[in-house]
Amino acid sequence: MDGRLHGDQSLRAHDRDHHLHGQTDLRRHGEDGPVVMVTEGDGVRFTTDDGRRLIDGFSGLGCVSLGYHNDRLAEAAKRQMDKLPFAPTFYGRSHPKVAELAERLTSMAAVPMDRALFQCSGSEANDSMIKFLWYRNIARGQPERRKIVSRWRGYYGNTVAAVSASGQPHMHAKFGLPLPGFLKLSTPNYYLGHEEGESEEEFSNRMAREFEDLLLAEGPETIAAFFAEPMQSGGGAIRPPQGYWQAMQAVIRRYDIHFHVDEVVCGFGRTGHLWGAEAFGLQPDSTSCAKALTAAFFPMSALMIKEDFYRDMLRNADEVGVLGHGFTYAGHPVGAAVALEALQIYEDIDLIGHVRRVSARFLERCEALAEHPLVADVRGIGLFCGFQLMADKRARRPFAPGLKVGVRVQDAAHDRGLYLRSIPPDRLSFMPPLIIEEDEIDEAADILEQALDAVWQEIR
Ligand SMILES: Cc1ncc(COP(=O)(O)O)c(C=O)c1O
The missing domain is CATH 3.40.640.10 (Type I PLP-dependent aspartate aminotransferase-like (Major domain))
Structure with missing residues (x-):
């Protein structure tokens, strides 16, 4: 990793002060600067300027089908x-x-x-x-x-x-x-x-x-x-x-x-x-x-x-x-x-064949999370899965918006090495790059489970 970029505060300041971001909380950005600075990537992972490597469970914005490097x-x-x-x-x-x-x-x-x-x-x-x-x-x-x-x-x-x-x-x-x-x-x-x-x-x-x-x-x-x-x-x-x-x-x-x-x-x-x-x-x-x-x-x-x-x-x-x-x-x-x-x-590379093969594992791991106390509904196809988080899954009672449960799970996953996206109200979208392998799916699903556990411990 490029030591010069590692945690380079001046670049973060440039971004905070001069870059206008779409789909971003402008006030928060103007005060705190970027949530993350991605500096490089390889396979299904990207690296941030503070030296962390994360599995990209959102394929950038649902687009990085072949991952982050391709000669x-x-x-x-x-x-x-x-x-x-x-x-x-x-x-x-x-x-x-x-x-x-x-x-x-x-x-x-x-x-x-x-x-x-x-x-x-x-x-x-x-x-x-x-x-x-x-x-x-x-x-x-x-x-x-x-x-x-x-x-x-x-x-x-x-x-x-x-x-x-x-x-x-x-x-x-x-x-x-x-x-x-x-x-x-x-x-x-x-x-x-x-x-x-x-x-x-x-x-x-x-x-x-x-x-x-x-x-x-x-x-x-x-x-x-x-x-x-x-x-x-x-x-x-x-x-x-x-x-x-x-x-x-x-x-x-x-x-x-x-x-x-x-x-x-x-x-x-x-x-x-x-x-x-x-x-x-x-x-x-x-x-x-x-x-x-x-x-x-x-x-x-x-x-x-x-x-x-x-x-x-x-x-x-x-x-x-x-x-x-x-x-x-x-x-x-x-x-x-x-x-x-x-x-x-x-x-x-028969990408469709690959997605069909690994998606069995992906969907099995995602659907197993339906048993988690925070998760009310899991539905997916291929390498594309949505999770609905609810306070009471039978009564379909949502969490109080102020709890920001979806964002907390997203952040907890992020802290543990998985990027995925929370979409209000308390939905999670999980869609890794299409080249992901089964062991990487397991790693990502383990992290998601740990993130759900951590948030459950905080709010139960
Ligand atoms: C289903 C769908 N259609 C259209 C768009 C818009 O594409 P773009 O952001 O490239 O303008 C998006 C963006 O995420 C999308 O998800």
């Missing part, structure tokens, strides 16, 4: 930087890597897709989709079809339209958001949301009725799309209950609603399938992906649409000319080269 990705980036570090994709210009990636990615989609638009973030991909829905609906003579339906606790990004689709109240508060016409349904958290005696299927059917009621109240002809993650991530790793997607998709089909599936977290193996859509049997009309597209070695996202959608867009194009939308770094050559290499690595 092939680094070399692919270097090769591309040496050859062609930038080329625009505006004005019909292109370059070999992005053309190759567009063909490769669309041919891999869960259901056939024809065109890919590349951007730098999941937010931009989803925001672009909302604009394209509006653009397409104007083109096909349905300009009133503008409303976006999504679910509370959904996370589609932070740009103005994507955040309006997101169901995270703290991301709307004080921004004057969401925009009008962004409608929300309940989150499919069976444990918290079911009525006494209601089975998973009955709960799922009730969720679908809520969807149908909303469509009928608003008028299906005013709905541009339903946006959903196969399994909600930013909401706290919420795996939908039995029958949920079947019931929801029956409504989607009945009213011919465009179904946009956000694969930003679920895509590329997280669920033990290439796509979350495959894991849950979804039939998307369009898809966004990011994060593991480049294993997070380069910021890149993609939006994929089908040919019929594209043909409708052409009608406007014939009238207006240029598609009035685009970002400077769209289809960046280095991002495209890194993405192509990441996709090849996934194939070469």
Whole structure:
């Protein structure tokens, strides 16, 4: 480890005084500086400036699929930087890597897709989709079809339209958001949301009725799309209950609603399938992906649409000319080269096969924690698991918010060498890098158990 950086207080002070952080308590940061300074990483672990090595149980932000070091990705980036570090994709210009990636990615989609638009973030991909829905609906003579339906606790990004689709109240508060016409349904958290005696299927059917009621109240002809993650991530790793997607998709089909599936977290193996859509049997009309597209070695996202959608867009194009939308770094050559290499690595190492193998151990260890007195509900798939912490699991009585039980478990795990994330109210999301091995899963699960024990001792 670099001794110069070890606990370097001046860098912490620079960050405290000059770096504006998103998704951060600004007052606390301005007083205390960074919670952690990550200096380097290797495999599933990263190192902090105070010399600690932690297992990353949150894959950075659900993105570091191949861990923190990969020679092939680094070399692919270097090769591309040496050859062609930038080329625009505006004005019909292109370059070999992005053309190759567009063909490769669309041919891999869960259901056939024809065109890919590349951007730098999941937010931009989803925001672009909302604009394209509006653009397409104007083109096909349905300009009133503008409303976006999504679910509370959904996370589609932070740009103005994507955040309006997101169901995270703290991301709307004080921004004057969401925009009008962004409608929300309940989150499919069976444990918290079911009525006494209601089975998973009955709960799922009730969720679908809520969807149908909303469509009928608003008028299906005013709905541009339903946006959903196969399994909600930013909401706290919420795996939908039995029958949920079947019931929801029956409504989607009945009213011919465009179904946009956000694969930003679920895509590329997280669920033990290439796509979350495959894991849950979804039939998307369009898809966004990011994060593991480049294993997070380069910021890149993609939006994929089908040919019929594209043909409708052409009608406007014939009238207006240029598609009035685009970002400077769209289809960046280095991002495209890194993405192509990441996709090849996934194939070469059979990443999906690996996730399927080790996820048996992962889920077994996670589900065993359901017996812990702090843990009320555990649901996961692949290497993606959510925990609900409750004061009384039978009566579904939450902890007093002031106790900050989720944050305490997160911090206790952190102190013992595992990074994972607490999401209010008292949910934990555990999603390690996809290359994690069984012994590392055991180590991480042992730490999580010790952290739960420690907090239980404090508050019992
Ligand atoms: C499911 C999902 N969609 C979209 C986004 C937004 O992606 P980005 O942060 O790259 O804009 C995120 C971010 O975590 C996400 O989890």
